[in-house]
Amino acid sequence: MSSFPIEGVPPGRPSAETRWRSLVGNDRSDRVYRNVLTGLALALPALILIILGVLFMGALPALKRFGPSFIWTSTWDPVAEVYGAAPMIFGTLASSFLALLIAVPLALSVAIFLTEFSPRWLRQPVGFVIELLAAIPSVVYGTWGIFVLIPFLRAHVVPPLKAVLGWTPFFHGVFYGNSLLAGGIILAIMIVPYIAAVSREVLLAVPGSQREAALAMGATRWEAVRSAVLPYGRAGLIGAVILGLGRALGETMAVTMVIGNRHDIGVSVFQPAYTMAAAIANEFSEATTHLYLSALFEVGLILFVLTVVVNAIARILIWRVARGQAVGSQAL
Amino acid sequence: MKLASDSRTVGPSDRAAQVSQTVRPSDRPTPVLESRAYNFWYGTNHALHDISMGIPRRAITALIGPSGCGKTTFLRSINRMHDLTPGARHTGEILLDGASIFGPGTDVVTLRRRIGMVFQRPNPFPKSVYDNVAYGPRLNALAHARELPDRVERALRQAALWEEVADRLREPGTALSGGQQQRLCIARALANEPELLLMDEPCSALDPIATQRIEELLVELKKSYTIVIVTHNMQQAARVSDYTGFFYVGNLVEFGVTQQLFTRPSDERTEAYITGRFG
Numbered sequence: 001m002s003s004f005p006i007e008g009v010p011p012g013r014p015s016a017e018t019r020w021r022s023l024v025g026n027d028r029s030d031r032v033y034r035n036v037l038t039g040l041a042l043a044l045p046a047l048i049l050i051i052l053g054v055l056f057m058g059a060l061p062a063l064k065r066f067g068p069s070f071i072w073t074s075t076w077d078p079v080a081e082v083y084g085a086a087p088m089i090f091g092t093l094a095s096s097f098l099a100l101l102i103a104v105p106l107a108l109s110v111a112i113f114l115t116e117f118s119p120r121w122l123r124q125p126v127g128f129v130i131e132l133l134a135a136i137p138s139v140v141y142g143t144w145g146i147f148v149l150i151p152f153l154r155a156h157v158v159p160p161l162k163a164v165l166g167w168t169p170f171f172h173g174v175f176y177g178n179s180l181l182a183g184g185i186i187l188a189i190m191i192v193p194y195i196a197a198v199s200r201e202v203l204l205a206v207p208g209s210q211r212e213a214a215l216a217m218g219a220t221r222w223e224a225v226r227s228a229v230l231p232y233g234r235a236g237l238i239g240a241v242i243l244g245l246g247r248a249l250g251e252t253m254a255v256t257m258v259i260g261n262r263h264d265i266g267v268s269v270f271q272p273a274y275t276m277a278a279a280i281a282n283e284f285s286e287a288t289t290h291l292y293l294s295a296l297f298e299v300g301l302i303l304f305v306l307t308v309v310v311n312a313i314a315r316i317l318i319w320r321v322a323r324g325q326a327v328g329s330q331a332l
Numbered sequence: 333m334k335l336a337s338d339s340r341t342v343g344p345s346d347r348a349a350q351v352s353q354t355v356r357p358s359d360r361p362t363p364v365l366e367s368r369a370y371n372f373w374y375g376t377n378h379a380l381h382d383i384s385m386g387i388p389r390r391a392i393t394a395l396i397g398p399s400g401c402g403k404t405t406f407l408r409s410i411n412r413m414h415d416l417t418p419g420a421r422h423t424g425e426i427l428l429d430g431a432s433i434f435g436p437g438t439d440v441v442t443l444r445r446r447i448g449m450v451f452q453r454p455n456p457f458p459k460s461v462y463d464n465v466a467y468g469p470r471l472n473a474l475a476h477a478r479e480l481p482d483r484v485e486r487a488l489r490q491a492a493l494w495e496e497v498a499d500r501l502r503e504p505g506t507a508l509s510g511g512q513q514q515r516l517c518i519a520r521a522l523a524n525e526p527e528l529l530l531m532d533e534p535c536s537a538l539d540p541i542a543t544q545r546i547e548e549l550l551v552e553l554k555k556s557y558t559i560v561i562v563t564h565n566m567q568q569a570a571r572v573s574d575y576t577g578f579f580y581v582g583n584l585v586e587f588g589v590t591q592q593l594f595t596r597p598s599d600e601r602t603e604a605y606i607t608g609r610f611g
């Protein structure tokens with residue numbers, strides 16, 4: 001083949017020039033393609049800002065009327081036009097916290113088992129099934145909650161809980177069925193796949209040399225996990241948990257179906273509660289007055305900010321693990 | 333298996349006797365570790381062929397050979413690091429103090445406490461310098477909390493790292509330079525006070541001064557420990573080791589007293605390698 005022309009392409013051979021252009025990357029179609037992609041990529045952050053703007057505009061009347069006290073007052077009275085979101089904020093945080101309390105040990109155990117202890121042939125299928133759990137529509141979880149979980153709780157879980165811990169305020173009173181407990185458990189089941197899947201990725205990213213370092217010092221398999229693998233992946237694991245929290249905070253359908261939907265702050269997990277997401281979903285169609293609608297917008301704004309912040313923290317932590325690894329290998 | 337605590341504690345008189353003793357082929361001490369017709373496979377890759385050798389007690393044994401000849405593979409066999417390698421398989425025996433390291437009576441955790449290892453690539457934990465070195469003593473409850481700082485300092489001094497990190501003990505070990513990390517890993521292994529120390533190219537990332545200090549350390553350590561060191565540095569092998577084994581494509585071509593192997597090699601491949609004609 002003759003030498004490749006860079007300048008002064010002979011007139012009879014235009015294909016060489018086009019080929020050169022596409023090689024150096026200033027082909028016209030390349031440029032168009034790149035611009036379209038850049039535009040699309042920028043559209044997503046813009047969309048977030050637009051959503052934030054719309055929520056803010058919608059919430060403005062309520063913001064003006066109630067000020068910051070909206071967050072800590074508990075009256076929710078559409079007739080008197082007085083709105084306070086404290087019970088929903090409390091319910092959202094309490095149900096998510098309860099969910100984490102149940103889901104984190106479970107999900108971490110699964111991830112540790114899958115990456116460190118399970119036989120190799122079991123890893124893929126079990127990992128696959130766990131990820132499949134995340135694909136079940138939440139209304140299905142909700143239905144299952146109503147027809148299976150709540151009766152089960154009533155028959156087998158609540159009586160022993162009451163017998164042992166009934167004296168504490170958390171397990172006090174009558175079990176309503178639809179309750180904070182049911183909501184928390186449904187949420188826990190729904191976020192286990194997320195936390196387990198991300199934790200598994202994080203643990204897989206821990207270099208084998210870290211395990212070897214611990215084992216060579218005379219650590220057992222479990223000691224190596226506890227003293228070397230988990231600390232190495234710590235930031236990423238916390239990220240996984242916070243990612244689960246983000247999911248739990250925003251989950252709507254399944255929670256609405258089992259949490260009881262009552263504007264009330266109760267310490268007992270047996271009582272009904274409410275979450276921000278559930279309230280928005282339930283009450284939008286009933287919001288007949290301007291201020292009612294605006295109050296719901298403000299609830300949405302609070303939820304949006306909360307979940308965005310939580311997710312951002314999670315991403316940063318997970319990202320730091322990946323980067324920390326690069327820093328470690330740099331020294332070689 | 334019983335922990336051979338008697339071989340760990342060396343009395344002062346015993347120690348003095350060791351210092352004055354120079355190793356001759358005739359008075360080769362009883363091997364602490366013995367490999368008998370040991371073969372090793374990574375899946376279908378037959379990496380070690382019939383390795384038979386004895387590692388003499390309280391001496392430095394150097395393993396040399398071109399890249400990929402199986403030095404690391406053999407070293408990692410000794411503390412059973414291959415237990416974790418999928419598809420790994422072996423035949424033959426490796427005996428520590430006469431007992432098979434693969435035997436049903438051998439507890440692999442105890443085995444690894446007795447056999448320390450410094451890996452080819454530094455692998456400090458993302459913990460502080462102090463916690464890295466204190467890892468073994470804490471794990472194995474070797475020291476009281478009160479003695480721990482002394483023990484950490486001693487290990488760091490032995491590894492020629494103390495001066496550089498004395499005021500940085502709380503900083504992460506991963507923030508040290510590559511050569512410092514290598515010495516940190518040496519200190520971490522020393523703090524565990526193993527009977528047998530396996531070192532895979534411990535000086536590959538070190539400058540001549542640090543290398544010299546590590547070599548001095550090795551000579552000091554062999555009064556009470558047994559050391560196996562993999563090195564690509566002929567001078568180093570000649571300088572510090574008492575015995576040398578030459579590996580070539582998975583075979584132990586020659587094993588003997590270092591001076592003899594370097595001056596009068598019996599195999600022509602050994603001669604070619606040590607004179608720099610290949611590898």
Ligand SMILES: Nc1ncnc2c1ncn2[C@@H]1O[C@H](COP(=O)(O)OP(=O)(O)OP(=O)(O)O)[C@@H](O)[C@H]1O
Nearest residue numbers: 374377379398399400401402403404405406417452
């Ligand atoms: N984990 C592994 N899986 C499969 N094959 C391996 C593995 N580790 C090493 N090998 C192969 O086994 C052979 C011996 O490798 P080994 O690491 O023991 O060489 P080495 O003598 O230590 O080399 P170097 O001087 O480069 O460190 C090589 O052919 C290598 O490709």
Ligand SMILES: [Mg+2]
Nearest residue numbers: 403404452532
């Ligand atoms: Mg090697």
